[in-house]
Amino acid sequence: MKKLASINIGMIIYGFCLLNFTFLFFFVNESLAYTLYLICILLFSSLILATSISSLDAHKSALLCTLGCMNGGSFLFMSFCLLLLNQRYPIYLSAFTYTSFFHTFIIFTILFCIATLLVFIYFDQPHKRKSICYTYCIMVLIVFTLYQYIGYFLVSPIKINDKSALYYPLLSLILCSLTAIFAYRIAKKKQLFVEPKNLKVFYSLLALSMSIILGFLVSLYAKGLANYFYMVIQLTLILIFFRVISSDSIIQYSKDLTQKLELYTESSSLMNHYLQHMTIESQSIHKQYQYIDTLYSQMMFFYPNALFIIVDKNVYHANEHVRLLLKYDHLQPILYTPFAGYLAPEYRDEVETLIQDLYKHAKDYATIDIKMITATNEFVDVELYLTLSHADDPRAIIASAKDISYKIQEDKLRQDIELEKMKLEFFCTISHELKTPVNIIYSAAQLQNNFITQKEYDKIPTYNTMINQNCMRLLRLLNNFLDINRIESHFFNLTPRTLNIVDLTESLLGSTLSYMERKHITTLFDTEEEEIFCTIDADLLERALLNLLSNAIKYTKEEGHINIFISLEGHYACIHIQDNGVGIPIESQSLIFERFTRIENGLVRKAEGAGIGLSLVKSFVELNHGIIEVNSIVDQGTEFLIYLPVEVNTERLKYSDYVHTIHSEKIDIEFSDVYLT
The missing domain is CATH 1.20.1070 (Rhopdopsin 7-helix transmembrane proteins)
Known part of the structure; x- marks a missing residue:
């Protein structure tokens, strides 16, 4: 028409x-x-x-x-x-x-x-x-x-x-x-x-x-x-x-x-069949969903840790253990609230950074030990495990919180036991270190009295030397304890001066040659530069170097070698102290700078010590803004490296004519625990 x-x-x-x-x-x-x-x-x-x-x-x-x-x-x-x-x-x-x-x-x-x-x-x-x-x-x-x-x-x-x-x-x-x-x-x-x-x-x-x-x-x-x-x-x-x-x-x-009419008719017929099929499928899926939901509820209940499902920074779902961990009467006050609100304030930024890394796929999962806040405003220690869900739109964060309060208590108890053990070992060592020189002094005094009674005066000087050495040994031990106390109390006074550490090191080495010669130990001193100026406390560096030289002499066999070399490493002066002594095992090298630690590696009784010398050496070097390192191979020798910042301030270099005086009494005190035959 x-x-x-x-x-x-x-x-x-x-x-x-x-x-x-x-x-x-x-x-x-x-x-x-x-x-x-x-x-x-x-x-x-x-x-x-x-x-x-x-x-x-x-x-x-x-x-x-x-x-x-x-x-x-x-x-x-x-x-x-x-x-x-x-x-x-x-x-x-x-x-x-x-x-x-x-x-x-x-x-x-x-x-x-x-x-x-x-x-x-x-x-x-x-x-x-x-x-x-x-x-x-x-x-x-x-x-x-x-x-x-x-x-x-x-x-x-x-x-x-x-x-x-x-x-x-x-x-x-x-x-x-x-x-x-x-x-x-x-x-x-x-x-x-x-x-x-x-x-x-x-x-x-x-x-x-x-x-x-x-x-x-x-x-x-x-x-x-x-x-x-x-x-x-x-x-x-x-x-x-x-x-x-x-x-x-x-x-x-x-x-x-x-x-179009035919197509619409055909489409309508297909749509009717499709809707009938989808209705059947929907009923089947609904039954499966109910079954899975039941299993899921049981799984969430029996899961031993507190489990959070986090969507858009809020708690979307939580299991019963969350309520028990956070000490709530019901789960409802926890749901749909910010997850960060249950974290201790000092951990919130760190946890947020980990969650952002998960969203960026920078990592698959993350674990962190934190504290969470309970309903009673108490803190509970937990191990938090974070991972990203595989489901999209929206991507959820799954957080599992495991109560580790008992673990913290176990670790604290273990540390207390270790501390008590260390204290016991320390007191045993100190008792030995004090008792030995006191016994020697007491015995020498008795012998001297006998010699005086018997008018054998020619034998008295020998025992005077013995008494003097053990008195210096006691003095060294007391000085070390006083230094430890001052360092820990931050009452250690420094006297920094700009000086040539090449002259200082060479002079110290010359002052200890008599101890090396008695063991027939050869020594070599070398330097890249004749003058290297550093602003340091000379007394502290002197004590650190004397302690290291004392250890080198004690742990180097007769006819061994001790070498000292000074080099420039960028803006640092590096003092190398090498020996071919007994060496230090690799597993013990990280412990030698800890207090009250002595490494037994075939040492004879001539090597005495309370185990605080190297700890003080490290403290003395760090007080001078330096760094100390160690390289060692068992039965081949040990090398200590002391890095000190080189002085570049021209005003300070103008007053670098200070000459440090080395007193023989200090050397005798530092070497008082070296027994020479």
Whole structure:
């Protein structure tokens, strides 16, 4: 019915126009007949444009509808212009008529060519096709408006002879030919001519369009009865073009509707079957969900640790052990509250950083020992295990908190036992270190009394030396304890001076040569620089070096070697003290700087000590802003390295003429526990 209505409307308008302009042409006025003819052309152009636009979405390929839309706009432009031209210049073949007509005709031809190319470029692009058609129609209206303004103000009467008038038709013919060639190539590239009938339609439309274009040109020259036949033929061509466009679009629209209806019917049937299937599946899934939910609830209940499910930093779910750990009466106050609120304040930033690392996939899981806050504002020690759930949208953090309060208590008890054991060993060592020299002094004094009684005075000096050495040994031990106490109490007074550590080290080594010679130990001193200035407390460095040299002598066998070398390591001066003694096991090297630690590795009784010497050495070096390291291999020897910052302040270097005096009594005290035969 829609197809018949559209065709009948075209035939009714055609018959109406034909009868009326025939009557006007033969019985009234030829100019009025031409005006009515142009109005009919304008009406048909509007119908072509409206029919094509309404069928753009329904057309399967949309070629004819796109062509009708674009060329209908071109016909509309030409009919508007001719209608206005006929009203403005009713006298045929005047100079104004020639000029305006040919300008109008060439613009019409250009618009027609542009429209044809756009049709073949965009007819198969549904998203762009409609917008291109609308844009082109708007462009035609803009061009028409501008042309009327420009033509009214700028076009002046020009006498055009017949020869120059031929250039316009020739230019139009060239443009149309080029357009047809490009349109053919585009259509072929897009495989429009796979079916032979499409090629036939292309040539038919090309011939029809060219005939309409030439028809507009003929109107300029038609006179008398020829003008009447021209109007009939041109109107007939426009009618044919309208019927082709409307017939194809309506048929295709009907086919599309039928196909869509069938598709919707089939889709509805499939959807009903799918919904029935999904209903059964939903019931099955619901049963499985209930089963899994029951198992999950039991699992969460029997899981021994407190388990948090965290979503967007809030507690989304928690098991019963969370309530017990945090000492709440119910779980409800915990749910949907910030997880960070249950962490001790000093751990919140650290835990947040770990969670962000999990979200960034920087790590798969994280563990940390923290304190959590209970409902009674108490702190409980927990081991927190964090991991990222595999489910998306949203990604949840799974946090497992294990109460380790008992473990902390066990560790504290173990530390207390170790401390008591250390204290016991310390007191045993100190008792031995005090008892030995006291016994020696007491025995030597008794022997001296006997010698005095027996008047054997020549034997007394030997025992005086023994008493003196053990007194210095006691003094050294007491000094070490006092130094430890002052360091721990932060009451240790420093006297920093800028001095040449090369001279200091060499002088100390020279002062200890007598001890080395008694064991036939050879020594070598070398340095990279003759002067290396450091700002240090000379007494502390002296005691540290004497302690290390004392250990080197004690633990180096007779006829061994002790070497001292001073080097520059960047902004640090490094003092190397090497020996080829018994060495230190690798597992014990990290312990030698701890207090009350002595390494037994084949040492004889000549090597006495309370185990606090190296601890004091490290403290003395660090008080001088230095670093001490050790390298050792068992039965091959040991090397201690002391790093001290080199002085670079020029003001301090001006006063670097301080010379440290080494007292032999200090050396005797530091070497008092070295027993030499």
